[in-house]
Amino acid sequence: LAGWTAKHSVRIRGYLHPPVAGTYVFTSCGHVDLYIGLTHLASSSHQILSPTSTCSDAILLQAGTSYFIEAVCTSGDDDCVVQVGWHIPDGTHIEVISGSYLSPYNRYQEIPAAHSVLSGLSRRHPRVLASAYDFAVLRDRIDQEEQIAEFYALIKKQGMEFLEQPLPEYTYTDPYSFNIAGCANQLIQMMETLGFIYNIESVDGDLDLALRCATRAWIELEAASHFMHWDTEHFASTPRMAHAYAMGYDWFYNAFTPERRAVIRNAIIELGIKKYDEELDRGPFGWHQWTVMKGNWNCVINGETGIAILAVAGENDYLSEDVLHKLLVNTRNFSMLTYYPDGGTKESPSYWKFKDDFFLPFFPALETAVGTDFGLGAVKGFVESGLHPIYAMGPSGQFFNYSDGGLKWQATPGLMYLSRTFNKPLYAWAYRDRFPDSVSVRSVLWYDSRGSKDELLNLPLDQYFSDAEVVYLRGAWDDPNSSWLGFAATDNWDFIHGQLDQGTFVFDALGQRWAADLGADNYGLPGYWDKNTGGIRWKVYRIRAEGHNTLVINPGSTHEDQHPMVKGKMIDFSSVGNHPFAIADLTDAYKQNGALRVRRGIKLIDRCALLICDELQLEYPSEVWWFMHTQADINIAANGRSAILKQGGKQVEVSLLAAPESARLIVMDAERLAASPGSTPGELGAKGYRKLAIRMVDVTDIHLAVVLVPEGVPAVTHSQICKLSAWHS
Helix, strand or coil: CCCCCCCEEEEEEEEECCCCCEEEEEEEECCEEEEEECCCCHHHEEEEEECCECECCCEEECCCCCEEEEEEEEECCCCCCCEEEEECCCCCEECCCCHHHEEECCCCCCCCCHHHCCCCCCCCCCCCCCCHHHHHHHHHHHHHCHHHHHHHHHHHHHHHHHHCCCCCCCCCCCHHHCCHHHHHHHHHHHHHHHHHHHHHHCCCCCHHHHHHHHHHHHHHHHHHCCCCCCCCCCCCHHHHHHHHHHHHHHHCCCCCCHHHHHHHHHHHHHHHHHHHHHHHHHCCCHHHHHHHCCCHHHHHHHHHHHHHHHHHCCCCHHHHHHHHHHHHHHHHHCHHHHCCCCCCCCCCCHHHHHHHHHCCCHHHHHHHHHCCCCCHHHCCCCHHHHHHHHHHECCCCCECCCCCCCCCCCCCCHHHHHHHHHCCHHHHHHHHHHCCCCCCHHHHHCCCCCCCHHHHHCCCCCEEECCCCEEEEECCCCCCCCCEEEEECCECCCCCCCCCCCCCEEEEECCEEEECCCCCCCCCCCCCCCCCCCCHHHHCCCCCHHHCCCEEECCCCCCCCCCCCCECEEEEEECCCCCCEEEEECHHHHHHHCEEEEEEEEEEECCCEEEEEEEEEEEEEEEEEEEEEECCEEEECCCCCEEEEEECCEEEEEEEEECCCCCCEEEEECCCCCCCCCCCCCCCCCCCCEEEEEEEEEEEEEEEEEEEEECCCCCCCHHHCCCHHHCCC
16 A cells, blocks of 8 residues: 555455464564454454564464454555465465455444344443544554644543533432433533543553543532433433443443442443333334434434443343344334435434434444444445535525524534545545534544545535435535525425425525525424424424415415425426426425415526426415515515515525516515414514515416526526426426
């Protein structure tokens, strides 16, 4: 291996197939650490060679058995040489093991029977996310690499801040009155940060600092170990706390006495793992529906409980085997479907961050603890999921925040893990580019310096995520003033964060967001999660169709202005040339409101101007509204057929190019229509936003075309407007 410009390590993995049974002696040259497994599992491996010990002891191997083998070459030279030979039992010495005795490493395995899921368990701690060997490598890199040393200095600074915080006071008797999830979030960060420092400093480092970290970790963990429970009613908090305790137990295992380990282990098992098992047995009712839900809730509960099991496994193998097997099956059947088939997410890209924090770490934890992810990482769409936040970020620096999503892209170090594990250097570059100053334990554990902007520029400009039913179109990757839009057909029902937002869109141009989504409302609103027909959720303005950039047909005819239990569908998508487009069939969402056919097309003309085209066939003369929320100033022309939007010193012209004769653009407050259900006390509202709207009355067949043209872009003419059926011509 040649062409390296700095000190580096290369890891080569595979399976060894001995030709005959007997004792083997391995030899090496170069800077090679060689590990061989007792079985085919990576977690069963032990070191047999090092750069200073180039001839191994005799090792008994069986013919017909596959053994995991790994060579790690660390070098400061331009070239890295890995050469391993062996003496086979008949006395023959072979300088280089032939490829006929080797096969490629396969990290994917099917989920085995319960009694076998822990067969590859490493009996050493730490083993969750990182092993003692991983920390040893990091110690060397901190000593020898300036960038890693700087990262570690920042982690130590974060650790000192934790050490200087006031000691915890967990004195309440009613966990429901206390924000356990918030407490657990901080506790996870604290255990990872202090645990990282402990494992770096406890070997030939600052032993006093290591002791301080371990002491503080025990104080924190002991304090909450006496809770009656970890909020089992909502249950999302329960695995969060188990996750925090697992990191403390595993990363400080060698610092704690057996008695202290027992206290922490008992809390993990009794308050976490057993409660998870009870949840699975209880069935999918009420707050327990996560057990059969394809969404982030299922993901994070499985991922965090999985980390807890891996931390304490070996102490109670029957419990651990049984529950881990159930968890792996549930993860395969439900959690992994949130990624299928192309990595998109129904719950908006901001919830990718939630899975990045609390589900994705389960995968490296499996690899370090048992040597395999049991094929979960091979599920179609998992690796591609790193593309969604990249496409979903507009030039304005904001996400497309459909469903209950947020606008900001927060640090997602899981992109580093995906990059390193699946050879996706674009993800590593995207993380470093987006978060140049963000340093965390995970970003250092998974740090990948590869990737460049060139890989971004080589991506297609447009993308359709089929299960999420979301399309992104853009003018360019490297122009902050380029046009970009997100368009959603979505699913109103089949996940917990669904809104009545089929057909909604957001639009960026000139570095500004002109068409905006209001995002989620207050999660604490009474009835916010009531998704039954007529449920309170469907009366909240930000959830309703009238609170989005879509259509409302015959307002007041039903409680819901879109049907809450249907899914829209993109029926056409084209990324060819300079006029990319997508067309959605929204008919099912509006049937209850008198619609026979509703289709919306979105096109980026010359990859600059936005065209929104709606075609409706209605059962009877109807009232139809077209809405677009914006924070821009709106100036409507005297004829009502055009408007100028101004924002951030830029402007966009809106024109009504096809519409019923009486249709006019109007400006409205971002509030519910008079015919809509009343507001729910505590709603966030839409302060700072207004609505550009079109009202059409007594209509049965509509062809509506609205175009948004950024300043400096040629105007769109009537001749460029045609029926959706002709968009391909």
